[in-house]
Amino acid sequence: xxxxxxxxxxxxxxxxxxxxxxxxxxxxxxxxxxxxxxxxxxxxxxxxxxxxxxxxxxxxxxxxxxxxxxxxxxxxxxxxxxxxxxxxxxxxxxxxxxxxxxxxxxxxxxxxxxxxxxxxxxxxxxxxxxxxxxxxxxxxxxxxxxxxxxxxxxxxxxxxxxxxxxxxxxxxxxxxxxxxxxxxxxxxxxxxxxxxxxxxxxxxxxxxxxxxxxxxxxxxxxxxxxxxxxxxxxxxxxxxxxxxxxxxxxxxxxxxxxxxxxxxxxxxxxxxxxxxxxxxxxxxxxxxxxxxxxxxxxxxxxxxx
Amino acid sequence: xxxxxxxxxxxxxxxxxxxxxxxxxxxxxxxxxxxxxxxxxxxxxxxxxxxxxxxxxxxxxxxxxxxxxxxxxxxxxxxxxxxxxxxxxxxxxxxxxxxxxxxxxxxxxxxxxxxxxxxxxxxxxxxxxxxxxxxxxxxxxxxxxxxxxxxxxxxxxxxxxxxxxxxxxxxxxxxxxxxxxxxxxxxxxxxxxxxxxxxxxxxxxxxxxxxxxxxxxxxxxxxxxxxxxxxxxxxxxxxxx
Numbered sequence: 001x002x003x004x005x006x007x008x009x010x011x012x013x014x015x016x017x018x019x020x021x022x023x024x025x026x027x028x029x030x031x032x033x034x035x036x037x038x039x040x041x042x043x044x045x046x047x048x049x050x051x052x053x054x055x056x057x058x059x060x061x062x063x064x065x066x067x068x069x070x071x072x073x074x075x076x077x078x079x080x081x082x083x084x085x086x087x088x089x090x091x092x093x094x095x096x097x098x099x100x101x102x103x104x105x106x107x108x109x110x111x112x113x114x115x116x117x118x119x120x121x122x123x124x125x126x127x128x129x130x131x132x133x134x135x136x137x138x139x140x141x142x143x144x145x146x147x148x149x150x151x152x153x154x155x156x157x158x159x160x161x162x163x164x165x166x167x168x169x170x171x172x173x174x175x176x177x178x179x180x181x182x183x184x185x186x187x188x189x190x191x192x193x194x195x196x197x198x199x200x201x202x203x204x205x206x207x208x209x210x211x212x213x214x215x216x217x218x219x220x221x222x223x224x225x226x227x228x229x230x231x232x233x234x235x236x237x238x239x240x241x242x243x244x245x246x247x248x249x250x251x252x253x254x255x256x257x258x259x260x261x262x263x264x265x266x267x268x269x270x271x272x273x274x275x276x277x278x279x280x281x282x283x284x285x286x287x288x289x290x291x292x293x294x295x296x297x298x299x300x301x302x303x304x305x
Numbered sequence: 306x307x308x309x310x311x312x313x314x315x316x317x318x319x320x321x322x323x324x325x326x327x328x329x330x331x332x333x334x335x336x337x338x339x340x341x342x343x344x345x346x347x348x349x350x351x352x353x354x355x356x357x358x359x360x361x362x363x364x365x366x367x368x369x370x371x372x373x374x375x376x377x378x379x380x381x382x383x384x385x386x387x388x389x390x391x392x393x394x395x396x397x398x399x400x401x402x403x404x405x406x407x408x409x410x411x412x413x414x415x416x417x418x419x420x421x422x423x424x425x426x427x428x429x430x431x432x433x434x435x436x437x438x439x440x441x442x443x444x445x446x447x448x449x450x451x452x453x454x455x456x457x458x459x460x461x462x463x464x465x466x467x468x469x470x471x472x473x474x475x476x477x478x479x480x481x482x483x484x485x486x487x488x489x490x491x492x493x494x495x496x497x498x499x500x501x502x503x504x505x506x507x508x509x510x511x512x513x514x515x516x517x518x519x520x521x522x523x524x525x526x527x528x529x530x531x532x533x534x535x536x537x538x539x540x541x542x543x544x545x546x
Contacts, residue, residue: 022518029516029534033306045519053522053529058510060520062350062374069512074519074529218349270513271344271351273390274308 002287003294006040006262008239009162009187011096011123013040013262015283016252016295019276020243020266021046021100021126021166022071026085030269031092034277042276043098043264044085046128047116049108051077055133056210061199066218066245067267068197070211072133073102078112086121096123100166102131106154109141114158125161126241127151130168130193132215139193142168145180152184162187164241167232169221170196174228175235182236189232190241190264192225218267221245226258233259233300247275249282253290257302306392306515307334313385314363316378320445323413324379325357326366328387332359337420338397338484338506338538341366342514344388345381348374351390353514353533355486355506357416358423364391367416367445393514394537397421397504403481404430407503409472409495411437411487415446417506421484422453433480434458437472437491441465473498496546505544506537 004015019030021043030036054074061068076085089097099122103109113125129142129151141147148165155163165181167174169192178189194215199208207213225244232240242260246252247268255263268275283295292298311330319325335341335356341364342351352374358365370379381387397417402425408418415436425432434457438444444466450457458475459467468475472487473494483503485495492505509532512520516534523530525543530536 023513025517025519033308053524054519057521057523059522060350060510060512060518062348065349067350067512069518069520071519071522074522267349270518271349272308273306273513273515273517 016262020264066220068214070214149184164188166190249286334392336396407480414487
Protein backbone atom coordinates (compact mmCIF):
# COMPACT_ATOMS: atom_id res chain seq x y z
CA UNK A 1 0.00 0.00 0.00
CA UNK A 2 1.63 3.23 -1.14
CA UNK A 3 1.16 6.56 0.63
CA UNK A 4 0.10 9.49 -1.59
CA UNK A 5 -0.33 11.94 1.29
CA UNK A 6 1.55 15.24 1.14
CA UNK A 7 1.66 18.32 3.37
CA UNK A 8 1.70 22.00 2.40
CA UNK A 9 2.65 24.25 5.33
CA UNK A 10 0.75 22.06 7.77
CA UNK A 11 -2.19 21.47 5.44
CA UNK A 12 -2.46 17.71 4.91
CA UNK A 13 -3.64 16.60 1.46
CA UNK A 14 -4.65 12.98 0.78
CA UNK A 15 -2.82 13.29 -2.53
CA UNK A 16 -0.86 16.05 -4.30
CA UNK A 17 -3.35 16.63 -7.15
CA UNK A 18 -4.95 20.10 -7.18
CA UNK A 19 -6.90 21.35 -10.22
CA UNK A 20 -5.45 24.74 -11.14
CA UNK A 21 -7.20 28.06 -10.86
CA UNK A 22 -9.19 29.07 -13.93
CA UNK A 23 -9.62 25.51 -15.17
CA UNK A 24 -12.03 24.29 -12.50
CA UNK A 25 -14.42 27.20 -11.92
CA UNK A 26 -15.72 27.03 -8.37
CA UNK A 27 -15.84 23.24 -8.56
CA UNK A 28 -19.47 22.38 -9.10
CA UNK A 29 -19.38 21.92 -12.91
CA UNK A 30 -17.00 19.04 -12.22
CA UNK A 31 -18.94 17.83 -9.19
CA UNK A 32 -21.78 17.02 -11.60
CA UNK A 33 -19.45 14.53 -13.32
CA UNK A 34 -17.53 12.96 -10.41
CA UNK A 35 -17.05 13.18 -6.65
CA UNK A 36 -14.41 15.90 -6.45
CA UNK A 37 -13.56 14.91 -2.87
CA UNK A 38 -11.07 12.47 -4.39
CA UNK A 39 -8.83 15.47 -5.14
CA UNK A 40 -6.09 16.68 -2.80
CA UNK A 41 -7.74 20.11 -3.01
CA UNK A 42 -8.52 22.53 -5.83
CA UNK A 43 -7.68 26.13 -6.56
CA UNK A 44 -10.75 28.21 -7.32
CA UNK A 45 -11.16 30.74 -10.11
CA UNK A 46 -8.94 33.81 -9.66
CA UNK A 47 -10.94 36.27 -7.60
CA UNK A 48 -10.66 40.06 -7.44
CA UNK A 49 -12.30 42.72 -5.29
CA UNK A 50 -14.70 43.89 -8.02
CA UNK A 51 -16.68 41.62 -10.39
CA UNK A 52 -14.95 41.39 -13.76
CA UNK A 53 -16.28 40.49 -17.22
CA UNK A 54 -12.79 39.81 -18.56
CA UNK A 55 -11.50 40.33 -22.08
CA UNK A 56 -13.22 40.73 -25.44
CA UNK A 57 -13.66 37.40 -27.28
CA UNK A 58 -12.20 35.36 -28.83
CA UNK A 59 -10.48 34.32 -25.59
CA UNK A 60 -9.28 30.86 -26.61
CA UNK A 61 -6.94 29.64 -29.34
CA UNK A 62 -5.50 26.23 -30.01
CA UNK A 63 -1.76 25.59 -30.32
CA UNK A 64 0.42 22.55 -30.91
CA UNK A 65 0.00 20.45 -27.74
CA UNK A 66 -1.70 23.23 -25.88
CA UNK A 67 -3.86 26.31 -25.89
CA UNK A 68 -3.81 30.05 -25.40
CA UNK A 69 -6.30 31.75 -23.13
CA UNK A 70 -6.98 35.41 -22.60
CA UNK A 71 -9.98 35.20 -20.29
CA UNK A 72 -8.75 38.15 -18.24
CA UNK A 73 -9.82 37.14 -14.73
CA UNK A 74 -13.55 36.97 -15.29
CA UNK A 75 -15.02 36.44 -11.82
CA UNK A 76 -18.04 37.53 -9.77
CA UNK A 77 -15.94 39.50 -7.24
CA UNK A 78 -14.99 38.65 -3.66
CA UNK A 79 -18.43 39.51 -2.17
CA UNK A 80 -20.25 36.96 -4.30
CA UNK A 81 -17.48 34.39 -3.99
CA UNK A 82 -17.83 34.51 -0.21
CA UNK A 83 -21.60 34.96 -0.20
CA UNK A 84 -22.64 32.55 -2.99
CA UNK A 85 -19.86 30.42 -4.49
CA UNK A 86 -18.31 29.12 -1.25
CA UNK A 87 -21.67 28.11 0.30
CA UNK A 88 -22.53 26.29 -2.96
CA UNK A 89 -19.13 24.62 -2.98
CA UNK A 90 -19.54 23.49 0.63
CA UNK A 91 -22.29 21.12 -0.48
CA UNK A 92 -20.05 19.24 -2.90
CA UNK A 93 -16.49 19.63 -1.55
CA UNK A 94 -15.65 18.87 2.05
CA UNK A 95 -11.91 19.53 2.09
CA UNK A 96 -10.00 22.79 2.50
CA UNK A 97 -9.88 24.70 -0.79
CA UNK A 98 -7.07 26.81 -2.27
CA UNK A 99 -8.27 30.42 -2.60
CA UNK A 100 -6.74 32.08 -5.67
CA UNK A 101 -6.68 35.85 -5.27
CA UNK A 102 -5.66 38.49 -7.79
CA UNK A 103 -5.58 42.25 -7.76
CA UNK A 104 -4.72 45.54 -9.35
CA UNK A 105 -3.16 47.24 -6.34
CA UNK A 106 -1.35 46.21 -3.16
CA UNK A 107 -4.41 47.34 -1.17
CA UNK A 108 -6.72 45.17 -3.23
CA UNK A 109 -4.56 42.08 -2.70
CA UNK A 110 -4.43 42.75 1.04
CA UNK A 111 -8.15 43.44 1.37
CA UNK A 112 -9.24 40.34 -0.58
CA UNK A 113 -6.75 38.07 1.18
CA UNK A 114 -7.78 39.38 4.61
CA UNK A 115 -11.41 38.62 3.81
CA UNK A 116 -10.86 35.18 2.31
CA UNK A 117 -8.55 34.30 5.24
CA UNK A 118 -11.59 34.35 7.54
CA UNK A 119 -13.41 31.68 5.52
CA UNK A 120 -13.32 28.32 7.22
CA UNK A 121 -13.32 26.42 3.90
CA UNK A 122 -10.07 28.04 2.79
CA UNK A 123 -6.97 26.00 3.60
CA UNK A 124 -4.40 28.00 1.72
CA UNK A 125 -4.24 31.32 -0.11
CA UNK A 126 -2.61 31.38 -3.54
CA UNK A 127 -1.77 34.95 -4.50
CA UNK A 128 -1.74 35.38 -8.26
CA UNK A 129 0.92 37.96 -9.16
CA UNK A 130 1.26 36.44 -12.60
CA UNK A 131 -1.90 36.78 -14.72
CA UNK A 132 -0.64 37.74 -18.20
CA UNK A 133 -4.08 38.77 -19.45
CA UNK A 134 -4.85 41.89 -17.47
CA UNK A 135 -3.28 45.30 -17.69
CA UNK A 136 -1.83 47.34 -14.82
CA UNK A 137 -2.20 44.43 -12.42
CA UNK A 138 -1.63 40.71 -12.19
CA UNK A 139 1.67 39.91 -13.81
CA UNK A 140 3.13 43.39 -13.39
CA UNK A 141 3.48 42.61 -9.65
CA UNK A 142 5.22 39.33 -10.36
CA UNK A 143 7.90 40.51 -12.73
CA UNK A 144 10.21 42.23 -10.23
CA UNK A 145 11.52 40.91 -6.90
CA UNK A 146 10.67 44.21 -5.20
CA UNK A 147 6.98 44.35 -6.14
CA UNK A 148 6.55 40.60 -5.55
CA UNK A 149 7.96 41.08 -2.06
CA UNK A 150 5.75 44.10 -1.47
CA UNK A 151 2.56 42.11 -2.26
CA UNK A 152 3.80 39.23 -0.10
CA UNK A 153 4.43 41.48 2.92
CA UNK A 154 1.06 43.22 2.56
CA UNK A 155 -0.82 39.90 2.37
CA UNK A 156 1.15 38.22 5.17
CA UNK A 157 0.43 41.19 7.47
CA UNK A 158 -3.33 40.56 7.31
CA UNK A 159 -3.63 36.75 7.06
CA UNK A 160 -3.19 33.70 9.27
CA UNK A 161 -3.40 30.93 6.66
CA UNK A 162 -0.49 29.74 4.52
CA UNK A 163 0.23 32.19 1.70
CA UNK A 164 1.63 30.84 -1.58
CA UNK A 165 2.77 33.34 -4.19
CA UNK A 166 1.93 32.24 -7.75
CA UNK A 167 4.75 33.27 -10.05
CA UNK A 168 4.98 34.15 -13.71
CA UNK A 169 7.37 32.35 -16.05
CA UNK A 170 7.60 35.53 -18.15
CA UNK A 171 10.69 36.78 -16.28
CA UNK A 172 14.45 36.53 -16.70
CA UNK A 173 15.23 35.19 -13.22
CA UNK A 174 12.38 33.36 -11.51
CA UNK A 175 14.65 32.18 -8.68
CA UNK A 176 15.32 35.78 -7.62
CA UNK A 177 11.58 36.50 -7.46
CA UNK A 178 10.90 33.31 -5.50
CA UNK A 179 13.67 34.25 -3.04
CA UNK A 180 12.23 37.75 -2.63
CA UNK A 181 8.82 36.22 -1.78
CA UNK A 182 10.41 33.83 0.72
CA UNK A 183 12.35 36.67 2.37
CA UNK A 184 9.11 38.69 2.57
CA UNK A 185 7.44 35.88 4.52
CA UNK A 186 5.70 33.72 1.89
CA UNK A 187 4.86 30.22 3.13
CA UNK A 188 5.26 28.71 -0.30
CA UNK A 189 5.62 29.26 -4.03
CA UNK A 190 3.23 28.23 -6.74
CA UNK A 191 4.47 28.06 -10.33
CA UNK A 192 4.17 28.44 -13.28
CA UNK A 193 1.35 30.62 -14.55
CA UNK A 194 0.97 30.65 -18.34
CA UNK A 195 3.61 31.71 -20.85
CA UNK A 196 2.78 34.82 -22.85
CA UNK A 197 2.04 33.98 -26.49
CA UNK A 198 -0.14 34.85 -29.47
CA UNK A 199 -1.55 33.61 -32.78
CA UNK A 200 -2.59 35.42 -35.94
CA UNK A 201 -5.71 34.66 -37.99
CA UNK A 202 -4.37 34.05 -41.52
CA UNK A 203 -7.57 35.07 -43.27
CA UNK A 204 -8.18 38.26 -41.28
CA UNK A 205 -4.42 39.00 -40.88
CA UNK A 206 -5.15 40.11 -37.35
CA UNK A 207 -4.30 38.68 -33.90
CA UNK A 208 -6.64 35.78 -33.23
CA UNK A 209 -7.33 36.68 -29.60
CA UNK A 210 -9.40 39.72 -28.70
CA UNK A 211 -6.69 40.65 -26.20
CA UNK A 212 -3.94 40.24 -28.89
CA UNK A 213 -1.84 38.07 -26.54
CA UNK A 214 -2.76 35.21 -24.24
CA UNK A 215 -1.26 32.66 -21.88
CA UNK A 216 0.06 29.35 -23.22
CA UNK A 217 -0.71 26.19 -21.27
CA UNK A 218 -0.96 22.46 -21.88
CA UNK A 219 1.67 19.74 -22.42
CA UNK A 220 3.70 22.15 -24.60
CA UNK A 221 4.83 24.07 -21.48
CA UNK A 222 5.64 21.09 -19.21
CA UNK A 223 9.42 21.08 -19.77
CA UNK A 224 9.60 24.84 -19.15
CA UNK A 225 7.56 24.51 -15.95
CA UNK A 226 9.67 21.59 -14.78
CA UNK A 227 12.89 23.57 -15.33
CA UNK A 228 11.53 26.55 -13.38
CA UNK A 229 10.36 24.36 -10.47
CA UNK A 230 13.87 22.87 -10.47
CA UNK A 231 15.45 26.35 -10.31
CA UNK A 232 13.12 27.61 -7.60
CA UNK A 233 13.67 24.46 -5.51
CA UNK A 234 17.40 25.25 -5.54
CA UNK A 235 16.70 28.85 -4.50
CA UNK A 236 14.20 28.56 -1.63
CA UNK A 237 13.42 26.34 1.37
CA UNK A 238 9.63 26.85 1.40
CA UNK A 239 7.35 24.30 -0.33
CA UNK A 240 6.52 24.54 -4.03
CA UNK A 241 3.27 23.74 -5.83
CA UNK A 242 4.41 22.80 -9.34
CA UNK A 243 2.24 23.19 -12.39
CA UNK A 244 2.36 23.62 -16.15
CA UNK A 245 1.14 21.03 -18.64
CA UNK A 246 0.72 18.14 -16.20
CA UNK A 247 -1.41 15.48 -17.88
CA UNK A 248 -0.56 12.17 -16.20
CA UNK A 249 0.55 10.61 -12.93
CA UNK A 250 4.04 10.23 -14.44
CA UNK A 251 4.10 14.01 -14.92
CA UNK A 252 3.19 14.41 -11.22
CA UNK A 253 6.12 12.22 -10.17
CA UNK A 254 8.46 14.07 -12.52
CA UNK A 255 7.34 17.46 -11.18
CA UNK A 256 7.82 16.27 -7.59
CA UNK A 257 11.28 14.92 -8.38
CA UNK A 258 12.11 18.43 -9.64
CA UNK A 259 11.06 19.86 -6.28
CA UNK A 260 7.27 20.23 -6.10
CA UNK A 261 5.57 19.24 -2.82
CA UNK A 262 2.21 19.16 -4.61
CA UNK A 263 1.02 19.84 -8.15
CA UNK A 264 -1.74 21.62 -9.97
CA UNK A 265 -3.40 20.26 -13.09
CA UNK A 266 -4.70 22.94 -15.45
CA UNK A 267 -5.48 22.76 -19.16
CA UNK A 268 -5.95 18.97 -18.98
CA UNK A 269 -9.25 19.53 -17.09
CA UNK A 270 -10.63 21.51 -20.03
CA UNK A 271 -9.93 18.80 -22.59
CA UNK A 272 -11.00 15.91 -20.36
CA UNK A 273 -13.29 16.81 -17.46
CA UNK A 274 -12.15 13.62 -15.72
CA UNK A 275 -8.41 14.36 -16.15
CA UNK A 276 -7.67 15.21 -12.49
CA UNK A 277 -9.61 12.20 -11.21
CA UNK A 278 -7.81 9.91 -13.66
CA UNK A 279 -4.45 11.23 -12.40
CA UNK A 280 -5.50 10.64 -8.78
CA UNK A 281 -6.59 7.08 -9.64
CA UNK A 282 -3.45 6.37 -11.65
CA UNK A 283 -0.97 7.75 -9.12
CA UNK A 284 -0.76 4.75 -6.72
CA UNK A 285 -0.18 2.39 -9.64
CA UNK A 286 2.59 4.57 -11.06
CA UNK A 287 4.17 4.80 -7.58
CA UNK A 288 4.11 1.01 -7.22
CA UNK A 289 5.63 0.56 -10.64
CA UNK A 290 8.40 3.05 -9.81
CA UNK A 291 8.99 1.65 -6.33
CA UNK A 292 7.83 4.76 -4.46
CA UNK A 293 6.34 3.99 -1.05
CA UNK A 294 5.88 7.49 0.34
CA UNK A 295 5.30 10.28 -2.14
CA UNK A 296 6.85 12.90 0.15
CA UNK A 297 10.16 11.00 -0.03
CA UNK A 298 10.66 11.94 -3.67
CA UNK A 299 10.22 15.74 -3.37
CA UNK A 300 13.29 17.26 -4.99
CA UNK A 301 14.72 13.77 -5.36
CA UNK A 302 16.34 14.50 -8.70
CA UNK A 303 18.60 17.12 -7.08
CA UNK A 304 20.42 14.67 -4.84
CA UNK A 305 23.19 12.21 -5.67
CA UNK B 306 -22.63 15.84 -19.48
CA UNK B 307 -21.52 12.37 -20.45
CA UNK B 308 -18.02 11.39 -21.63
CA UNK B 309 -18.53 8.49 -23.99
CA UNK B 310 -17.20 6.74 -27.08
CA UNK B 311 -18.94 6.87 -30.44
CA UNK B 312 -18.15 5.00 -33.64
CA UNK B 313 -18.38 6.57 -37.09
CA UNK B 314 -21.18 4.96 -39.14
CA UNK B 315 -20.87 7.38 -42.06
CA UNK B 316 -19.03 10.59 -42.85
CA UNK B 317 -19.96 12.10 -46.20
CA UNK B 318 -19.98 15.31 -48.20
CA UNK B 319 -23.58 16.54 -48.63
CA UNK B 320 -23.01 20.08 -50.02
CA UNK B 321 -20.11 22.42 -50.71
CA UNK B 322 -17.61 22.01 -47.79
CA UNK B 323 -20.47 20.54 -45.75
CA UNK B 324 -20.23 17.07 -44.22
CA UNK B 325 -22.73 14.84 -42.49
CA UNK B 326 -21.31 12.63 -39.73
CA UNK B 327 -23.39 9.80 -38.28
CA UNK B 328 -22.13 8.23 -35.06
CA UNK B 329 -23.23 5.17 -33.13
CA UNK B 330 -23.20 5.34 -29.35
CA UNK B 331 -25.00 6.32 -26.18
CA UNK B 332 -27.39 9.17 -27.05
CA UNK B 333 -29.10 9.39 -23.64
CA UNK B 334 -29.40 12.92 -22.34
CA UNK B 335 -29.06 14.60 -25.75
CA UNK B 336 -31.64 17.32 -26.54
CA UNK B 337 -32.35 19.57 -29.56
CA UNK B 338 -30.24 22.74 -29.50
CA UNK B 339 -27.51 21.15 -27.42
CA UNK B 340 -24.04 20.39 -28.75
CA UNK B 341 -21.41 17.70 -28.38
CA UNK B 342 -17.63 18.15 -28.08
CA UNK B 343 -15.43 15.84 -30.16
CA UNK B 344 -11.83 14.89 -29.39
CA UNK B 345 -9.92 14.50 -32.66
CA UNK B 346 -6.64 12.60 -32.85
CA UNK B 347 -3.74 15.08 -33.10
CA UNK B 348 -5.63 18.15 -31.86
CA UNK B 349 -5.45 19.50 -28.33
CA UNK B 350 -8.85 21.16 -27.94
CA UNK B 351 -12.15 19.47 -28.67
CA UNK B 352 -14.45 20.54 -31.55
CA UNK B 353 -17.96 21.61 -30.53
CA UNK B 354 -20.68 20.59 -33.04
CA UNK B 355 -24.42 21.14 -32.70
CA UNK B 356 -26.78 18.18 -32.58
CA UNK B 357 -28.60 17.78 -35.90
CA UNK B 358 -30.52 14.59 -35.24
CA UNK B 359 -30.51 11.62 -32.88
CA UNK B 360 -32.39 8.45 -32.06
CA UNK B 361 -31.85 5.69 -29.50
CA UNK B 362 -28.50 4.59 -30.92
CA UNK B 363 -27.28 7.13 -33.46
CA UNK B 364 -26.30 10.78 -33.52
CA UNK B 365 -26.10 12.95 -36.64
CA UNK B 366 -23.83 15.99 -36.78
CA UNK B 367 -23.22 18.35 -39.69
CA UNK B 368 -20.06 20.40 -40.00
CA UNK B 369 -18.35 22.73 -42.44
CA UNK B 370 -14.69 22.21 -43.25
CA UNK B 371 -13.18 25.53 -42.17
CA UNK B 372 -9.71 24.62 -40.86
CA UNK B 373 -7.25 21.85 -40.05
CA UNK B 374 -9.46 20.28 -37.39
CA UNK B 375 -12.56 19.89 -39.53
CA UNK B 376 -10.33 18.83 -42.46
CA UNK B 377 -8.96 16.01 -40.31
CA UNK B 378 -12.49 15.10 -39.20
CA UNK B 379 -13.61 14.84 -42.84
CA UNK B 380 -10.79 12.36 -43.48
CA UNK B 381 -11.80 9.96 -40.68
CA UNK B 382 -13.05 6.62 -42.04
CA UNK B 383 -16.13 4.64 -41.05
CA UNK B 384 -15.44 2.58 -37.92
CA UNK B 385 -13.21 5.20 -36.23
CA UNK B 386 -13.86 5.53 -32.49
CA UNK B 387 -14.27 9.10 -31.20
CA UNK B 388 -14.24 10.39 -27.61
CA UNK B 389 -17.32 12.62 -27.34
CA UNK B 390 -18.74 14.75 -24.52
CA UNK B 391 -22.52 14.82 -24.95
CA UNK B 392 -25.43 16.68 -23.42
CA UNK B 393 -23.68 20.06 -23.45
CA UNK B 394 -25.47 23.39 -23.27
CA UNK B 395 -29.08 24.26 -22.47
CA UNK B 396 -30.81 23.48 -25.78
CA UNK B 397 -34.02 24.95 -27.16
CA UNK B 398 -37.08 25.34 -24.94
CA UNK B 399 -40.13 24.25 -26.94
CA UNK B 400 -42.50 25.49 -24.22
CA UNK B 401 -43.18 29.02 -25.51
CA UNK B 402 -43.34 28.08 -29.24
CA UNK B 403 -47.11 28.39 -29.78
CA UNK B 404 -48.79 26.39 -32.59
CA UNK B 405 -46.81 27.92 -35.50
CA UNK B 406 -43.16 28.56 -34.60
CA UNK B 407 -40.79 29.82 -37.29
CA UNK B 408 -37.39 28.09 -37.63
CA UNK B 409 -34.72 30.22 -39.31
CA UNK B 410 -31.38 28.60 -40.14
CA UNK B 411 -28.40 30.01 -42.01
CA UNK B 412 -25.64 27.79 -43.46
CA UNK B 413 -23.94 25.79 -40.70
CA UNK B 414 -26.72 27.04 -38.41
CA UNK B 415 -29.32 24.84 -40.12
CA UNK B 416 -28.52 21.51 -38.35
CA UNK B 417 -29.86 22.18 -34.82
CA UNK B 418 -33.21 23.28 -36.29
CA UNK B 419 -33.74 19.82 -37.77
CA UNK B 420 -33.83 18.05 -34.37
CA UNK B 421 -35.94 20.94 -33.08
CA UNK B 422 -38.43 20.57 -35.97
CA UNK B 423 -38.86 16.89 -35.12
CA UNK B 424 -39.41 17.71 -31.43
CA UNK B 425 -41.99 20.40 -32.25
CA UNK B 426 -43.84 18.05 -34.62
CA UNK B 427 -43.97 15.43 -31.86
CA UNK B 428 -45.62 18.06 -29.67
CA UNK B 429 -48.31 18.58 -32.34
CA UNK B 430 -46.99 21.95 -33.52
CA UNK B 431 -46.50 22.95 -37.14
CA UNK B 432 -43.25 24.79 -37.65
CA UNK B 433 -42.56 26.98 -40.69
CA UNK B 434 -38.96 26.72 -41.88
CA UNK B 435 -36.58 29.16 -43.63
CA UNK B 436 -33.17 27.90 -44.71
CA UNK B 437 -30.60 30.43 -45.95
CA UNK B 438 -27.41 29.73 -47.92
CA UNK B 439 -24.94 31.63 -50.09
CA UNK B 440 -25.62 29.66 -53.26
CA UNK B 441 -27.33 26.52 -54.63
CA UNK B 442 -24.21 24.39 -54.13
CA UNK B 443 -24.34 24.93 -50.36
CA UNK B 444 -28.00 23.97 -49.89
CA UNK B 445 -28.51 20.92 -47.67
CA UNK B 446 -31.30 19.20 -45.71
CA UNK B 447 -34.12 20.66 -47.81
CA UNK B 448 -35.27 17.12 -48.62
CA UNK B 449 -34.91 15.97 -45.01
CA UNK B 450 -37.25 18.75 -43.84
CA UNK B 451 -39.66 17.83 -46.68
CA UNK B 452 -39.61 14.23 -45.47
CA UNK B 453 -40.95 15.52 -42.16
CA UNK B 454 -43.89 17.03 -44.08
CA UNK B 455 -42.51 20.56 -43.92
CA UNK B 456 -41.86 22.77 -46.95
CA UNK B 457 -38.87 24.96 -46.15
CA UNK B 458 -38.47 28.32 -47.86
CA UNK B 459 -34.91 28.43 -49.22
CA UNK B 460 -33.04 31.68 -49.74
CA UNK B 461 -29.67 32.13 -51.46
CA UNK B 462 -27.61 35.29 -51.55
CA UNK B 463 -26.87 34.89 -55.27
CA UNK B 464 -30.39 33.75 -56.18
CA UNK B 465 -29.19 30.41 -57.60
CA UNK B 466 -31.80 28.56 -55.53
CA UNK B 467 -35.12 29.67 -54.06
CA UNK B 468 -35.65 33.29 -53.06
CA UNK B 469 -32.78 35.65 -53.91
CA UNK B 470 -31.64 37.37 -50.75
CA UNK B 471 -31.35 36.67 -47.04
CA UNK B 472 -33.47 34.67 -44.58
CA UNK B 473 -35.07 37.92 -43.46
CA UNK B 474 -36.54 38.27 -46.99
CA UNK B 475 -38.65 35.18 -46.30
CA UNK B 476 -39.85 36.17 -42.84
CA UNK B 477 -43.06 37.86 -43.97
CA UNK B 478 -45.20 34.91 -42.85
CA UNK B 479 -47.44 34.45 -39.82
CA UNK B 480 -45.69 32.86 -36.81
CA UNK B 481 -46.23 32.56 -33.08
CA UNK B 482 -42.58 32.43 -31.98
CA UNK B 483 -39.19 31.81 -33.61
CA UNK B 484 -36.01 29.77 -33.23
CA UNK B 485 -32.85 30.67 -35.10
CA UNK B 486 -29.24 29.63 -35.59
CA UNK B 487 -26.64 30.99 -38.02
CA UNK B 488 -23.82 33.51 -38.42
CA UNK B 489 -23.99 36.51 -36.08
CA UNK B 490 -24.86 39.13 -38.76
CA UNK B 491 -27.83 36.95 -39.74
CA UNK B 492 -28.92 36.54 -36.11
CA UNK B 493 -28.77 40.31 -35.63
CA UNK B 494 -30.87 40.85 -38.76
CA UNK B 495 -33.42 38.30 -37.51
CA UNK B 496 -33.43 40.06 -34.14
CA UNK B 497 -34.34 43.35 -35.88
CA UNK B 498 -36.85 41.87 -38.29
CA UNK B 499 -38.71 39.52 -35.92
CA UNK B 500 -42.15 40.49 -34.59
CA UNK B 501 -42.40 37.94 -31.78
CA UNK B 502 -40.14 36.68 -29.04
CA UNK B 503 -37.74 33.88 -29.88
CA UNK B 504 -34.59 31.92 -29.14
CA UNK B 505 -31.12 32.36 -30.67
CA UNK B 506 -28.44 29.69 -30.76
CA UNK B 507 -25.05 31.41 -30.53
CA UNK B 508 -21.49 30.40 -31.31
CA UNK B 509 -18.13 31.36 -29.80
CA UNK B 510 -14.66 29.87 -29.60
CA UNK B 511 -14.68 27.53 -26.62
CA UNK B 512 -12.04 26.07 -24.37
CA UNK B 513 -13.81 23.32 -22.48
CA UNK B 514 -17.46 23.39 -23.61
CA UNK B 515 -18.87 22.67 -20.15
CA UNK B 516 -18.62 25.92 -18.22
CA UNK B 517 -15.24 25.71 -16.53
CA UNK B 518 -12.86 28.01 -18.40
CA UNK B 519 -14.97 31.14 -19.03
CA UNK B 520 -13.53 31.23 -22.55
CA UNK B 521 -16.84 31.86 -24.33
CA UNK B 522 -18.61 34.34 -22.03
CA UNK B 523 -20.80 37.06 -23.53
CA UNK B 524 -22.60 40.03 -22.00
CA UNK B 525 -26.39 39.83 -21.85
CA UNK B 526 -29.14 41.94 -20.28
CA UNK B 527 -29.31 39.37 -17.49
CA UNK B 528 -25.59 39.20 -16.75
CA UNK B 529 -22.55 37.38 -18.07
CA UNK B 530 -23.45 34.12 -19.79
CA UNK B 531 -21.18 31.28 -20.81
CA UNK B 532 -22.26 30.31 -24.34
CA UNK B 533 -21.33 26.68 -23.63
CA UNK B 534 -23.17 26.25 -20.33
CA UNK B 535 -25.79 29.02 -19.91
CA UNK B 536 -26.29 28.90 -23.72
CA UNK B 537 -25.83 28.25 -26.55
CA UNK B 538 -29.52 29.20 -26.71
CA UNK B 539 -30.41 32.67 -25.40
CA UNK B 540 -33.77 34.39 -25.64
CA UNK B 541 -34.42 37.60 -27.56
CA UNK B 542 -35.04 39.34 -24.23
CA UNK B 543 -31.61 38.36 -22.91
CA UNK B 544 -29.62 39.60 -25.89
CA UNK B 545 -28.13 43.08 -25.59
CA UNK B 546 -28.28 43.84 -29.34
